[in-house]
Amino acid sequence: MAQRVFYTILGIVLVGAGIFFLANRRTPNPSSTPERSTPAADLEIQVPSEVKKAAHYESNTPEAGAILPTPPPSVVIDVNFDLATGSTIEILQNGTDYGSGETTIDGNKLALRRAMRQDAPDGVYTVTYRACWPDGSCHDGQFSFGIDRDLLTTLTDSRNTSEVTIHMSQIKFSPIELRISAGTRVTWVNDDAVAHYVNTDAHPAHTHIPTFNSTELKKGGSYSYTFTEPGAYPYHCSAHAGTMTGLIAVES
Numbered sequence: 001m002a003q004r005v006f007y008t009i010l011g012i013v014l015v016g017a018g019i020f021f022l023a024n025r026r027t028p029n030p031s032s033t034p035e036r037s038t039p040a041a042d043l044e045i046q047v048p049s050e051v052k053k054a055a056h057y058e059s060n061t062p063e064a065g066a067i068l069p070t071p072p073p074s075v076v077i078d079v080n081f082d083l084a085t086g087s088t089i090e091i092l093q094n095g096t097d098y099g100s101g102e103t104t105i106d107g108n109k110l111a112l113r114r115a116m117r118q119d120a121p122d123g124v125y126t127v128t129y130r131a132c133w134p135d136g137s138c139h140d141g142q143f144s145f146g147i148d149r150d151l152l153t154t155l156t157d158s159r160n161t162s163e164v165t166i167h168m169s170q171i172k173f174s175p176i177e178l179r180i181s182a183g184t185r186v187t188w189v190n191d192d193a194v195a196h197y198v199n200t201d202a203h204p205a206h207t208h209i210p211t212f213n214s215t216e217l218k219k220g221g222s223y224s225y226t227f228t229e230p231g232a233y234p235y236h237c238s239a240h241a242g243t244m245t246g247l248i249a250v251e252s
């Protein structure tokens with residue numbers, strides 16, 4: 001009898017240890033990784049890059065698979081058909097929705113958006129959304145992105161200055177990734193002979209921050225934008241959308 005109780009307890013302990021091991025091996029813990037070589041090696045999160053696209057899906061911000069240094073101010077889904085009431089976005093990690101406030105539909109009915117909590121922890125977020133149409137039908141979609149604040153140290157640090165200039169030179173933004181304080185006015189100047197643009201993601205919808213979009217900037221042309229709200233702002237030049245990309249991380 002005592003032997004049977006012993007083996008039962010041993011069994012419970014072993015199963016418990018196994019569950020503990022499985023539950024903890026996925027937890028990012030950079031401090032336990034001594035062989036770090038680059039900041040990217042700190043990223044122990046794996047973001048699934050596959051996208052489940054709802055009917056009429058066009059694009060989304062953040063991009064599927066992206067790992068941002070801080071939460072974006074909002075998540076936006078672009079479609080090519082009129083959205084209707086009932087459409088929703090959830091921004092989930094471990095069953096908690098880090099969306100803030102209600103999901104809204106833009107005036108042109110082609111973008112669905114929801115603010116994201118800036119205190120959302122690092123990790124992988126799965127955005128699940130429901131896009132509904134005027135006939136009452138709805139379709140579900142899904143994509144994932146990550147947040148890793150360790151990346152903040154890899155950005156050009158221009159915090160605590162009120163004015164920053166980004167040059168557009170040799171078909172690149174310089175600096176490409178910038179860290180600023182809320183309230184900073186950023187000015188882009190085109191040093192190249194070819195025309196450039198400053199466009200909020202996604203391409204070509206340019207909906208993430210609708211007011212953050214320049215007109216064509218010829219050589220010597222400039223564009224300024226003041227970032228008042230904290231968050232990660234991915235952007236690009238729509239003339240060189242595949243390669244000329246940038247990011248502004250705004251901190252409070």
Ligand SMILES: [Cu+2]
Binds near residue numbers: 195196197237238
């Ligand atoms: Cu360009």
